[in-house]
Amino acid sequence: MHKPTERVLRILLTLASEKEDLTLTEISEKTKIPKSTISPILSTLVDMRFLAKKSEMKYRIGINSFIVGEAYIESTSFLEMIKSYMTEVVKECNEICQLGILQDNKVFYIAKKDPKQSIQLMSYVGKFLPIYSTALGKVLVYKNSEEEIKDIVGDNMVPLTERTITDIDDFLNEIETVKNNGYSFDLQETSLDSKCVAVPIEKGGKVIAAMSVSIPNFRSTDEKLKNAIQVLLKYKKEIESYFTHNIYNEEDLI
Template identity: 40%
Template sequence: MDRIKLHNPTLRVLDIFEAVYNSIDGLTLAEISRRTGIAKGTLYPIVMTLLHEGFLQNLGSRIAIGKNCFKLGYAYVHSLNYLDILKPHMREIVAACDEICQLGILDGGDVLYVEKTEPNQAIRIESSAGKTIAAYATALGKCLLSGLSNDETAKLYPGEFIKYTARTIPDLKTLLQQLETVRDNGYAHEIGETNIDIECLAVPIKISDKVLASISVSLPIFRSTPEKTEKILDVLKFHAELIEKEFALLPMEVKLFSD
């Protein structure tokens, strides 16, 4: 939108906030005037009002951002759906790999598919947002389970494992061995365990060393090559690191859904 069509008095307030926000130690009234181009006579009553309302604060002779600005920022973060952060990364992963990207979280002993992004050439797979499947049979699920202790994992699977295909792992012992490999390598690789024709690679998303979620790329086995597998892992790890950094900047516990 063209700046000249906007409300000039409001723009002055926003210019003041931007000037003060970008100064760690605060600014004097004269410095704010110079940085914003607002005459002191016009600037003074605006600043006094913002000080009175708690959106600015005095630091001696200098002026800094006030606590009510923090409250506004916190309210924004609290209302944010974290999928809004994740979805752009998933689209970039799809663009780079030209294969399906999925996001999952742990739901008991299952992986709950939260989001799915597809390329134009996608081959249909059964997973979709809201669907669950045994975590032990998927790369997403194995990444999620890698954040649990062996005892915690064992409690999730007291009975026999469902065999989705002939390649589905048979038992808890095999799962625990694979989870050690996932922890060592930083990713999970599953071939034909839930769909005999599909291969999947996944990486965990961690906050403070806790596995929060996992993202994956699924592709038909006939399109898989060692070179493509390496590229997919590089792309997944790159975006997982970016996502973790973005979440780490948020001043609250990370959730995937707004309350």
């Protein structure tokens, strides 16, 4: 690879995967790029609006990075097809529907459809969340071997809430339940304000994406969760049938 280009992209991916803005020192530590090398790269990315710099000397993703990402999403026909089914999921559940893929050992949220609710969950395309705390993450890795899952999850299972699974053996037990059910739950493991259910989207026996419905706690009844599961399973089947009858390359989605 071309080393200077690789450094630029590593910086962008690092900032995209972090919830908080980062200082130059923090970016250097996370990317393993010397501060003297990183400084002019950051200045150029800020000047070209791929990064934004806050007054306290912290950096975040800028507007032009968003524009590039949106252009990618709009140009991906299979993603647009899935989003059309996500719209139907929202119509039937009246809750937010999200699509995620596995990227850099995290769940990357690649699309979402919002319901017509006066009070709804806040989420955004482009965020990264841990595999072990999310319903999407659990179905994305449920076909992997135990050793592969351990490698993907890593050693540092930081809790997001008091309900987050932080022991790898407990997580592997959870994956066995996912294998038996064909769907997964996030029961306040990512946020105490919501519950979530997800299903895998598969092609040729391989999980290529995952689709979920998230419900605020005050609307999250057993009946509503059960309905969300049935709706997701129905549209999972339709999406996978579409893949079966159309020429599809994994690169078209990710």
